[in-house]
Amino acid sequence: MPNDSSEPTIPSDILYEGHNDLPSEPLVIVPNRLLKEDIEAISAILADREWVFVVETGSPIDAPIAEFLESSEVEKLEFSLDAKEAEKEQFADAAHAAAEEGKFLFFVPSRASALRAILSRTKPGVVRFLAELNLPIAPVYIERPAEIALAVEKEGGHCRTVFIFGDLVSVRSKHRFPSYQQSLLEAREVAFTKDPILETSLAFLLLKGLLQHSGTTRVIDGLDGSEIGFDKILAASLALASYLKKETNKDRVGIVLPPGKGGLIANLGVLFAGKVPVNLNFTASTEAINSAIRQSELDRIISADKFISKTPRFPWPPSKEVILLERLIPKIKKSAIFWGLMSKILPAPALATAAGISKKGGNREAVLLFTSGSSGEPKGVPLTHRNLVANVKQFGTPLEVSENRSILGCLPLFHSLGCTVTLWFPIIEGFNLITYPSPLETGTLAELIEKHKVVLMLATPTFLRGYLRKAKPEQLTSVQLPIVGAEKLPKAVAESFKNRFGTNVLEGYGLTETSPVTNVNLPDPQADSDDVRVVPSYRLGSVGQMLPGVAVRITDPSSGVQLPLDQSGMIWFKAANVFPGYLKMPRKTEEVMKDGWFCTGDIGRVDEDGFLYIEGRLSRFSKIGGEMVPHEKVEQAINNALGGGDDESVRKFAIVGVPDEKKGEALVLITTEPMNDQAMIELRYELLDKEIPALWIPRKSAYVDEIPVLSSGKLDIQGCVDIALSRSKSE
Numbered sequence: 029m030p031n032d033s034s035e036p037t038i039p040s041d042i043l044y045e046g047h048n049d050l051p052s053e054p055l056v057i058v059p060n061r062l063l064k065e066d067i068e069a070i071s072a073i074l075a076d077r078e079w080v081f082v083v084e085t086g087s088p089i090d091a092p093i094a095e096f097l098e099s100s101e102v103e104k105l106e107f108s109l110d111a112k113e114a115e116k117e118q119f120a121d122a123a124h125a126a127a128e129e130g131k132f133l134f135f136v137p138s139r140a141s142a143l144r145a146i147l148s149r150t151k152p153g154v155v156r157f158l159a160e161l162n163l164p165i166a167p168v169y170i171e172r173p174a175e176i177a178l179a180v181e182k183e184g185g186h187c188r189t190v191f192i193f194g195d196l197v198s199v200r201s202k203h204r205f206p207s208y209q210q211s212l213l214e215a216r217e218v219a220f221t222k223d224p225i226l227e228t229s230l231a232f233l234l235l236k237g238l239l240q241h242s243g244t245t246r247v248i249d250g251l252d253g254s255e256i257g258f259d260k261i262l263a264a265s266l267a268l269a270s271y272l273k274k275e276t277n278k279d280r281v282g283i284v285l286p287p288g289k290g291g292l293i294a295n296l297g298v299l300f301a302g303k304v305p306v307n308l309n310f311t312a313s314t315e316a317i318n319s320a321i322r323q324s325e326l327d328r329i330i331s332a333d334k335f336i337s338k339t340p341r342f343p344w345p346p347s348k349e350v351i352l353l354e355r356l357i358p359k360i361k362k363s364a365i366f367w368g369l370m371s372k373i374l375p376a377p378a379l380a381t382a383a384g385i386s387k388k389g390g391n392r393e394a395v396l397l398f399t400s401g402s403s404g405e406p407k408g409v410p411l412t413h414r415n416l417v418a419n420v421k422q423f424g425t426p427l428e429v430s431e432n433r434s435i436l437g438c439l440p441l442f443h444s445l446g447c448t449v450t451l452w453f454p455i456i457e458g459f460n461l462i463t464y465p466s467p468l469e470t471g472t473l474a475e476l477i478e479k480h481k482v483v484l485m486l487a488t489p490t491f492l493r494g495y496l497r498k499a500k501p502e503q504l505t506s507v508q509l510p511i512v513g514a515e516k517l518p519k520a521v522a523e524s525f526k527n528r529f530g531t532n533v534l535e536g537y538g539l540t541e542t543s544p545v546t547n548v549n550l551p552d553p554q555a556d557s558d559d560v561r562v563v564p565s566y567r568l569g570s571v572g573q574m575l576p577g578v579a580v581r582i583t584d585p586s587s588g589v590q591l592p593l594d595q596s597g598m599i600w601f602k603a604a605n606v607f608p609g610y611l612k613m614p615r616k617t618e619e620v621m622k623d624g625w626f627c628t629g630d631i632g633r634v635d636e637d638g639f640l641y642i643e644g645r646l647s648r649f650s651k652i653g654g655e656m657v658p659h660e661k662v663e664q665a666i667n668n669a670l671g672g673g674d675d676e677s678v679r680k681f682a683i684v685g686v687p688d689e690k691k692g693e694a695l696v697l698i699t700t701e702p703m704n705d706q707a708m709i710e711l712r713y714e715l716l717d718k719e720i721p722a723l724w725i726p727r728k729s730a731y732v733d734e735i736p737v738l739s740s741g742k743l744d745i746q747g748c749v750d751i752a753l754s755r756s757k758s759e
Contacts, residue, residue: 038072039188043222046193046215047073054127055164055196056082057134058155060148060212064092066170067134069191079134080105080126084154087138088559097136105133109153116157123161133163141553142563143426145176145576148212149563152205152636159197159204167194167208169215173223176425176576179457180236181225192219203592209638210593213579214602220577221604225421229389230413231299233420234455236376238262238296241458247289250438250464250476256289258455261296263368266383267360268297270367273384275328275351280304280396282321282329284342286465287437287450290353294330295441295451299394300385306396307442309406310339311738316406317343320398323408323611389413391608397444397540408611409444409540418604419448419543422575424457426550426565427484432506434460435484436477438467444544445486445513459484470494474503481506488514489521490679490737492533496524504529511536511548513571515743516642516660518667522568537571537642541626543605547572547640563637570639578603580634581625593634596643600625631658650685650693652723659683662695662724669714670701679735683726684748695726696752703729728752 038044059066071079081097083089085108089097097104105126107119123133135158140149159165173186194211201207225233242259249255272281281298283305285291291307298305306324308317321329321343329344330351336344344350357364371379380387394413398406435454439446454461462480464473467487474495477485485507487495492512495504504510510525510533517535525533532551538544549572550565565573574580582597583590591597606626609617620627632642644658662683670681680700688694697703703711708729715725736747 039069041188042069042191043187043189044069044073044191044193045218045222047191050074050166050193050196051164053164054130054132055166056158056161057132057166057168058150058158058208059135059137059168059170060150060216061170062093062137063090064096066189066191067093067096067136069189070134070168073191074132077132078130079103080123080131082107082123082133082135082158084108084138085111088557089136089138093136103131107157109157120161123163127163133158133161138561139556140561140563141556143428143550143553143565145171145425146563146565147209147216147573147638149561151561155208156205159208162199164199165197165204165208167197167212167215168192169194169212169219171216171219176421178225178233178421178424180233180240186223190219190222192216203594205636206592206594206634209634209636210581213574213638217577217579217602217604220418220422223421226414226418226604227388227390228413228417229386229392230394230416230452231302231385231389232376232380232387233417234296234299234452235262235380235383235385237455237458238265239371239376239379241455242371245433245454245458245460247292248460248462248480249289250462250472251288254289259368259371260364261289261293262371263364264293264357264360265296265300266367266371267363268293268356269300269383270363271356271360272297272301272303272328276303278303278325278327279393280306280324280326282324282326283307283441284310284329284331284339285335285353285441287439287441287446287463288465289463290332291441292451292461292463294353298330300383302384302386304393304396304410307440307447309398309440309442310342311440312406314341314343316398320406320408321345323398324396389417395447396611397442397447399540407613407616409607410609410611411543411607415543415605415607416448416452418577419545420453420456422577422603422605423449423453423545423548425576426548427509428551428553429459429483429508432481432483433458434462434480434482436464436473436482436486437461438464438473439486440467443514444540445538448543448545449486467491468494471498474499477507478503478505483507484509484511487512489517490515492521492525493679496521496528499529501528501530504531507531508551509534513538513545513548518664519569520667532566532568534566535571537640539628541607541620542578542601542603542628543607545575546578546601546603546605547574549573549639564639567635567637567639570635570641572640573638574640578605580640582633585631594636596631596633599628599630599632599640599642601628602626650695652685652688652693652695657685657695657724659685659695662720662726665715665718665720665724666697666711669711669718679737679743682735682743682748684745684752686749686752694728695724697726697729698732698735698748698751699729700732700735702731 080103085106137150169192171190192215194215197207238258246257283294295305332353391412393410395411397409437450513536522533534549536548579602581600585598602625631644650657682698685693736744738744
């Protein structure tokens, strides 16, 4: 775009950052997406630059941009990835000639079909081609806030567009494409943090959701078949909140309930009272539960008579400290009627004021969860309002569900995914919630899915095996989004599910410390037309692309040196959904947090389309003879060697490491199939024939009736280690 005497004006409804860090020397601007208005905005932000627009020959471009590029005043260069070398050299010569004249190159991405808030619509091959020009590359992340707004956000309450200019990719970089990805991810993280909704309290957004969706959305109790509208949920929750304010001065309130309307009302009531819900893991050991109660400083626990009778091993406090919902509800009925009437009269802001619900949340603690304890004593994980609001938005943004908006809520409420995605998400985004107290009863769950046409189902690979055993193919036809996490999804399980139910299993990833979701596979979008590229959003074997606002880094596990994203190493995240630190554990926090980045403890890499691959948890590696041995890869090799792929309905093997005087650690095979010495020898030779390293092959096994798993569906690592150690001592 040629310079003229008139100074371009920057639109008042855009937000931009990072432009001042760009050098004055010529470079290549590479945006993640582009409209005609974006060209005008960037030209105004970088007003002193003279532009040459770069276009891929034959690529589909939005009509207004195409018309602009045909103008006689616009200088344009075209290239083709399929061109002959001589033609590519000719393009490079023209690009360098423009740069020598002080002009800047502006790449124009083609149209593409993609999910909302996808990282980039630009083909990786194009970025690599432009990198060969040996000019600095300036990534620009362009976001349109209205496209990713929550259902409860006001229309027109955002700036029109956000432009974040990422870190420059230097010509000296040996890994230019991964560096471009890295810069764009970090720019997207900055763009996401600019959203003012992140300062809103979770409680206020939940109140807005209950009001907004009260006429269309309900909670269905799969245990007794009862239905309750969001309006009655709101009234009961506000009445409970009024009671809790008088009942305790403590900041936190414990909850021991399974998924269901009672658990939902209890959590909402605690939040509306301005307090922090602590959903306790009633399946954990007595020591772990007592530790959580002590750390949380609880003096009240909400539960129910029926549930207490079902959990006699739970270390219940004195009866005066336990609030029994079914006994309390009749006592607060008048209060519920009052709040029900108020909710019909007052808009959300006024109702929040009347109920004493703060509209601001930010970095205040909203929920306290505890790690599952799969590898030791549970740690307290305080999640802020900002964390949870961010994760609801991150999870919901790329989902495309227009009809039968319904979700199955059967994961434990003390499970981070069960908490965020089956408590807060459906209320804010307006999904019918079908609840059931246990994820293990997959036969009953399949009936509920069929009856209520559930679209979104959350599970773990362990629970998927249950569906493979008990569910009929026609029962899961409504499920569009079978999302799986908590542990590695075996390929055989994914393929078995696809063959039986006709739907791809969508593996995701997250941790309690990240509120929890950071990644998820989703169905590929439909092409807008025959000539546009479809940006993939599903890749078997990966845990999906980073959700909006999640930046990732990869470092060497030993030295901590940052690596290119496409090399395997320790995974770190930076995002608004990353927790502030462990409860009263500053040393533990320092071990995992550095300059706003959170160390996951997992090893992985990112491919060119932004899909993250988890290659193992550091705690699921053994250092044997100086070599890092991945337990999950050993499990997969043994499963293949012993023909386990034929029946993936049950987990049959687990590998753990135990101390060994000679090599530091030794592998032990925990198995549901008895393995005598001869069988172990035969297995060894079978694995050696498949070129599995000798160090990777266990020499000892321990027989169990079932592989220990936690209530969350994760492998119980500590339980497996205890079995391996006890068998070793008895030999």
